[in-house]
Amino acid sequence: MAALPVTDVRVADVSVILDRAPVLDAVSCAVSGGGWLALIGPNGAGKTTLIRAMAGLVPYAGTVTVGAAEARAMRPRERARLLAYVPQEPVLPPDLSVEQYVLLGRTPHLGYLAVPGGHDRRRAHAAMERVDVARFAARRLARLSGGERQRVVIARALAADPRVLLLDEPTSMLDVGHEQQVLELVDGLRREAGLTVVSTLHDLTVAGQYADQLVLLDGGRVVASGSPAAVLTEALIESVYSARVRVMPGDDGHPVVAPVRHPGGPAGAPPAAAADLPG
């Protein structure tokens, strides 16, 4: 990806109501160009809704500014060139080939009624290579595994050469090797090409390893935001997730969040004595 101007994203007082229920309540957060902001929080906290608001996919009160412009004021094509969104559960046309689908990522760069040219095919192939799906280029989407499909959707987003990548649980279906590959790739793009990244991530250790800034949401509100070390504390995680965890500094200095087991099974049961165990 060529070096292009970096693009900040700022969310100010964003509120969303869905089916008459408040889902986000005056949420504010910001990420500088080339930064990585991870949205964390329990199920139903509002992470997906916030990322969809940033992508212009749900109506909201408040403002989302991308670069110098208010996102709502942009034409869809202009927004699609700047921002690429990878949904948590994409609906894929089953009969398209991987290559046809990834080429759709070039649509915002094509003139009306124009067909993709050599440059577009090269960008699509580079994106497929990056997430290790080029070998499936001719295969129909219906014939891919869940993790292969997830990588194909990321390839389509990268093929658009966006300045901001919005990723909703991008690695939920990936094995540990492909998870690392995708996260390292995204991290490399932001470091080398100034891509701005906003992602939701459930794995708190992974969120702290890759993002430079975390926003912890609960009940549609921001509970905490800041560096991984400031947000990933045992007290905060226990109060928001009702989870018992240990937080320790990892080898690279980032917090490692490990769930603590209740010895002996359900709370209140005494731990099993060594003599009771088989063998």
Ligand SMILES: Nc1ncnc2c1ncn2[C@@H]1O[C@H](COP(=O)(O)OP(=O)(O)OP(=O)(O)O)[C@@H](O)[C@H]1O
């Ligand atoms: N279309 C909708 N109509 C009404 N309520 C909705 C709608 N979409 C989402 N919600 C509700 O909004 C809340 C936030 O949902 P959202 O998907 O943003 O949460 P999330 O933090 O991404 O959760 P998860 O971790 O489970 O993916 C949830 O309580 C959800 O039930």
